[in-house]
Amino acid sequence: MSDPHLPPPYIAWSSFLNKRLLSRILWISKRRHLLQPFITKQLLEDIAKHKELSALLISGDITNFGTHEEYQQAANWLKALPLLPVVIPGNHDLMAPISHKNGLALWEKWSDRHFPFIRFFEKVAVIGLNSALPTPPFTAYGRIDRKQLQKLASLLAELDEEGYCRIVMLHHPPHKGLLPYRKSLINTSAFSKVLNTHGAELVLHGHSHDATLTTVEGTNIPLLGVSAASMASDYPQRRASWNHLTFIAHDAGWQIRLLRKDYTGRTLSRMQWLSHIPTKQAIC
Numbered sequence: 516m517s518d519p520h521l522p523p524p525y526i527a528w529s530s531f532l533n534k535r536l537l538s539r540i541l542w543i544s545k546r547r548h549l550l551q552p553f554i555t556k557q558l559l560e561d562i563a564k565h566k567e568l569s570a571l572l573i574s575g576d577i578t579n580f581g582t583h584e585e586y587q588q589a590a591n592w593l594k595a596l597p598l599l600p601v602v603i604p605g606n607h608d609l610m611a612p613i614s615h616k617n618g619l620a621l622w623e624k625w626s627d628r629h630f631p632f633i634r635f636f637e638k639v640a641v642i643g644l645n646s647a648l649p650t651p652p653f654t655a656y657g658r659i660d661r662k663q664l665q666k667l668a669s670l671l672a673e674l675d676e677e678g679y680c681r682i683v684m685l686h687h688p689p690h691k692g693l694l695p696y697r698k699s700l701i702n703t704s705a706f707s708k709v710l711n712t713h714g715a716e717l718v719l720h721g722h723s724h725d726a727t728l729t730t731v732e733g734t735n736i737p738l739l740g741v742s743a744a745s746m747a748s749d750y751p752q753r754r755a756s757w758n759h760l761t762f763i764a765h766d767a768g769w770q771i772r773l774l775r776k777d778y779t780g781r782t783l784s785r786m787q788w789l790s791h792i793p794t795k796q797a798i799c
Contacts, residue, residue, distance in 0.1 A: 516558065516562075516571065516572070516573055516574075516741060516744045516757040516758075517573060517574040517575060517576065517605075517686075517720075517721030517722075517740075517741050517743065517744060518574075518575065518576040518605065518721045518722070518724060518742075518743035518744060518745070518746075519555045519573070519576070519577055519743070519744040519745050520546070520550045520576055520577075520578070520579050520607065520743065520744075520745055521552070521555075521577060521578060521579070521585070521588060521589060521592060521745075522547070522550075522552050522579075523542070523578070523579050523580060523582075523584070523585055523588075524584050524585065524588050525584065526580065526582050526584050526585070527584075530580070530582045530583075530584075531580075533611045534610060534611050534649070534650075534651070534652050535580045535581075535582070535610055535611050537652055537653070538579065538580055538607070538610060539580065542579055542580075546579070549746060549747055549748070550743065550745040550746060550747075551745055551747050552745060554744070554745050554746070554747060554755045554778050555744045555745040555755070555778075557778040557779065558744050558755055558756075558757055558777075558778035559596065559597060561757070561776060561778065561779070561780040562597060562598070562757060563597035563598075564780075565759065568598055568759075569598075569599075569636040569637075569639075570598060570599045570600070570601050570634065570636055570641070571596060571597075571598050571599065571600045571601070572600075572601050572641060572682075572684055572719060573600055573601065573602045573603070574603055574605070574684050574685070574686055574719055574720055574721035574722075574741075575602075575603050575604050575605025575606070575607075575608060575647065575686035575721045575722065576605030576606065576607040576608060576686070576721060576722070576743075577589045577592070577593075577602070577605070577608060578607055578608050579607055580607065580610055580611075581607055581608045581609050581610040581611060581613060581618065582613070583613065583617040583618065586608075586613075586617065586618050586619075586621045586622065587621060589621075589622070590621045590622060593622065593624075593625050599625075600625045601625060601626070601634050601641055601643060601684075602622055602625040602626045602643075603626060603630075603643045603644060603645060603684055603685065603686060604619060604622075604626075604645055604647045604686065605647055605686040605721055605722060606647050606648075606650070606655040606656075606657060606686065606687070606698075606722065608647060609647040609648055609649055610649065611649050612649050615628075626643060627643065630643060630644055630645040630663055631643055631644050631645075631663055631666055631667050631670060633670065633674075635679075638678065638679055638680060638762075638764065639679065639680045639682060639762050640674050640679040640680065640681055640682065641682045641684060642667065642670060642671075642674075642681065642682065642683045642684065643684050643685075644659055644663055644667065644683065644684065644685040645659075645663065645685075646658060646659050646685045646686050646687040646700055647686055647687075653697065654697045654698070655697065655698045655722075656687070656696070656697055656698060656699055656700070656701045657685075657686060657687030657699070657700045657701070657722075658700065658701050658702050659685065659700070659702060659705070659706050661705075664705060664706065664709050667683070667709055668709045668712065668713055671683075671709070671710075671713035671714060671715060672713050675713065675714060680716045680717075680762045680764075680769045680790070681714070681715045681716050681717075682715070682716060682717050682718075682719065682762075683710075683715050683717070683718045683719070684718075684719040684720070685700075685718070685719075685720055686720060686721050686722050687699065687700035687720065687722050688700065688720040688722060688723055688727075688729075688738060688740055689703045689706045689707060689710075689718065689720070689731050689732055689738065690703070690729050690730070690731065690732050690738055691703060691732055693723050693725070693727065693729070693740070694722065694723055698722070703732050704732070704733070706731075707731055707732045707733040707734060708733075710731050710734050710736055711733055711734045714736070715731075715736050716736075716737075716762070716768075716769050716771065716790040717736070717737050717739060717760075717771060717790075718731050718736055718737065718738045718739070719739050719740075719741075719758075720738065720739070720740050721740070721741065721743075722740075723740050724742055724743040724746055724753055725740055725742060725752050725753060726740060726741055726742045726751075726752045726753070726754075726756055726758075726775060726783075727739075727740040727752070728740075728773070728786070737771070737788070739758060739773070741756060741757065741758050741775075742754060742755055742756050743755060744757065744778075751783060754777050754778075754783075755777060755778040756775055756776060756777045756778065756783060757775075757776055757778075758773060758774070758775050759773070759774040759775075759776060760772070760773060760774075761774075765789060765790075767789055767791055768789050768790040768791040769789070769790040770787060770788075770789055770790075771787065771788055771789075771790060772785075772786075772787045773785065773786045773787065
């Protein structure tokens, strides 16, 4: 799941003497009517029914403004989730500069101090990246810095040798055209080069608020997006949903099964494919 955008607690006005003020105005005028906490609650209740799940991957934007108060609130929310969360930050979580101790340090139990990090679930390895950074007003682009890319390359190579199913998670989609440039992953080509060289079985992203299945730019690696976990929408691809993913070892690679469900528990789509076969040949 991704982009729950939890309703903000009380926040001192001094926190909004920066880019956050524009987002606050947008929240009051529009976003609070589209992003409903009862929808996220229902979505989590449906997830909790699936006792076979190993983890809950959350690809960013838990907060709206990335303030200390919101990080604290989000930490309490993460503690109460029905199963183990694995978390990366989104652009809203790092909307303006914030010290580590007042921000991401509060989520280290479910994330890490340094990126990329790995969480293992039997032979499935989830690699978490941080593409979020404070940006100028009216932009929300992301970037994976050189240090992260170098470490990602070595991790992908090592995990491949050890026979792991490699799942990469970042907030901004590494695919041109899914979002305008001002909201995109601006070094998609560098990221794609690493993935094209070392491979991965699946890449997950948030940010777009759209349920999409494409590929990482310049590769055949599946790229899976999901709608915002609190989004009220009449459009099926933007209706709050979550992706139930199953990974099964196969002689020719990994069989990946995808079941997309909305917050009411209704199945919206199902697909399966082998990791060495392009997803456009997937069985629906």
